[in-house]
Amino acid sequence: MRLPTPVRVLNETLAFLLELAALAVLAWWGWESSDAVAVRLVAAVAAPTAAAVLWGLFAAPKARFAVALPWVLLVKALVFGASAAALYAVDRHTAALAFAVVAVTNTALATADRRAETGAGAGAGRIRP
Template identity: 35%
Template sequence: MEILKSINLAIRFMLEICTLIATGMFGFSLSKNIILRVVLAIVCTAIIAVIWGLFVAPKASQRIELPWRILLEMVVFGIATMSLIRTNHVYLAMVFAIAVIINQILLLIWRQ
């Protein structure tokens, strides 16, 4: 069982990285100007990283308590899902959303 719990935590980390990539892709898609595209990709990614780092991460300085943390996590993952949809990756968005839901359920069941 401990192996499954470790795998679930590793999947969670991968979902967090995918969230940063998805929001960066969304920012990059917002303009035709290459400089602006890069800036927007960095800004969108940074906003999500700061929110996650301040309020959600296990060692966050201002970590919020359950159930509010789960709500914020789902909002952030929802933003990533919508970012994938807006960049025409609908199938990937569906797979991502399902993975997030299953992962979150297992995190709660296993109290991770």
């Protein structure tokens, strides 16, 4: 399914905003994770940093390692899933569900659009995220 250009641009913009939101949510969760300030600081920095590194290595448009689409989707599921779980953990249950639904929908549309663009079928190898 090829998305019309304005819809593709909106979906890609939303994808970027979701990625930023995921990092912010992980930092928020890290800060809320403990009463000890040192632990809070480490968690608030380490959680989003780990997600960013994982994303940059495998899921970013110019990822360090080109991996097959299922691995890219796994990384996205891990990062977005961890972010939704983090929202849930800070008692934002509705926001967690909304974030998960929007992230899954956005990723599905982007994946379908890129597959149509490249002419790749279900068994295709690497498609740029």
